[in-house]
Amino acid sequence: MNFDLSDDQQQIKRTAHELLASRMPMERVRAAAEEGRDDTDLFRELVELGWPGIAVAEEHGGQGLGVVELAALLEELGYACAPTPFLGTVLAALAIEHAGSSEQRERWLPALASGESTGALGVLRDGVAELVPDAPGAAVLVLADVDAGTATLVEPSAVPLEETRSIDPTRRYGRLEPGADAGEPLEGDVAGALDRAAVAVAAELVGISQRALDMTIAYIKDRKQFGVPVGAFQAVQHKAAQMLRDTESARSATYFAAWAADADPDRLAMAAAMAKAVASDAGRAVTGEAIQLHGGIGFTWEADVHWLFKRAQLDAQLLGGGATHRARVARLAAEARAAKV
Template identity: 40%
Template sequence: MADAVTEFVLTPEQQDLRRAVRRFCAERLGEDTVRRLAESGTGHDPALWARLGGELGVLGLAVPEELGGAGGGLVDQAVVAEEFGAALVPGPVLGTVGLAVPALVALAGAGLDEDLLASLVEGARTAAFAVPDRGGRFDPALVTVTETGGALTGEVRHVVDGTADVLLVAARTGEEIGLFLTDGGERIPLSTLDRTRRQATVRFSATPARALAVGAGAEQAITAALRVGGALLAAEQVGGAQRMLDRTVAYAGTRLQFGRPIGSFQAVKHRCADMLVLVEHARSTAFHAAWALQDGTDDPDLAVAVAQATCSQAYQQVAQESVQLHGGIGFTWEHAAHLYLKRAVTDAALLGSAAEHRERIAQLVLDGASASGGVRVATG
């Protein structure tokens, strides 16, 4: 069990990691670059993605060294996810780093494709997770793709980063659910609110695929991936909210109204303070989820549900407040506020909405109360 007092204290190495990623994003993924990539055909720059994996080595921080990763922990990866969210890094961050890589790590010693995992960690290839979820949880009843004789047939809608190089697909094989690997299938890009995070519908018609795991092993890997993906998505939302808070406070200190900075007005101060509370609360829940998954300090489903419910709502509120406090300029295409608002709205719909996660929290805490009337609480 981790020491609850030090749970939220980043090590000097993690602080150095944060600074390195922030500096790289500032130099290589500025706002102009993000806008250009968002309107490009692929939605990201493969060369920059390869640098994130090869030069910085931040795409596989939570992957054990024996599997080709950095041998760090999920907290390290959450630090990177927060900085990625602050910079609106375009590309297959959630599909590859948040979902596919954790699923492959969970298959270690079973159906792990070590060469594939190494290529994803190095940034040489990208992957997506074509697995339907219900509120961020795996539900076998939602799986409609079928596997027969090593071939997949069916359709998966709204696959995040669905145009990636390879797909990890949940499919029915006989009476069980399996997790399959394929680089085929028809990828149909979707028109999305947030152009920095692409989605696609994937259709399979006797598409060749290789089984990674079947039965309990497949479901365990899928569950692990959805948990990790939820925690990292929460950290990313914190990063976006923090960046909007910083920009809003800076603007309030320079924008003059009636001969004085608008930040000197009490009403503006209160709204900025409320944004700060939302961001700090969100950060606490996001990093608690990462620590809980890494060290087993709390129930993983409860920790991730709390993080997702809190961070989704906080990011949207902060982004909306930022637009309002920027006044007329905040509503323009030229200002970055709309990019963050679109990301906030999109992220809130991924891996379960805030309302779905609150319902999950109620189920875990209240419906699961003991006969004596006691309820479960976070222990971290």
């Protein structure tokens, strides 16, 4: 099996990396975060490239590519910690694409794929959706009850939406309490749609982890103590090696799950649960270790590494954290074993 990205997939990833490196330095992330806004100029550029519709079928105005291409793109957006409504929009599009009716797809996907409208995906618990990423300003919301295996498509005009603050100011979040009869049910493959969404979030976490690792390596090579770079000390090297191990493990699990979503859906449930578990744990661990290895400066507002840490904390819990998905892996494995007996 060839685990390398294809030439076209590598081109998408390279183009995104170069664009974001030039357009989204950390100073620009900081400005958007401190002002509590999205970077609309960057989102406009992403729209011009057709990227909100990268995994939307061509018949609905998208590029008709797969979850692997979406994962490659989201990894780079996570690396840049880009303050745009891109994640929420593609998560809503994935849910509608795979679980919506033909009428729902025809109504919403062209607008989401073209960037004319933005969307969001949230999780209902006890009738409330807390901290829904990119909900403020969204034209359509998908609210999922994971335990019940159901999802509802809601227009924000029909339910009260409260913009809420979180520890992550690089993204705007909303709170909704839609009521039992609000919205239209998605009656397709809700579980498969949520699995694909979990893989997408895992991909962003991979990018966040990689950026935290790269920033840390650069710092420990430059920062000196006792006349030598702190990266020369074995204890520091061990920490950096653990960060690399965690990041690469998350990347491997995530791209396998993305491949399964496109090529072998029967393996998607297990692969998605593993990817989200590993990527969630890695995102929190790697960004936390990055702050520690930056020393005293890592705890200051002026240090850029804390933006990554904060984004990782919220992404790690979105659509279920590490513990939730490890339990799901155990349950799926037990079910598979029982089926063979």
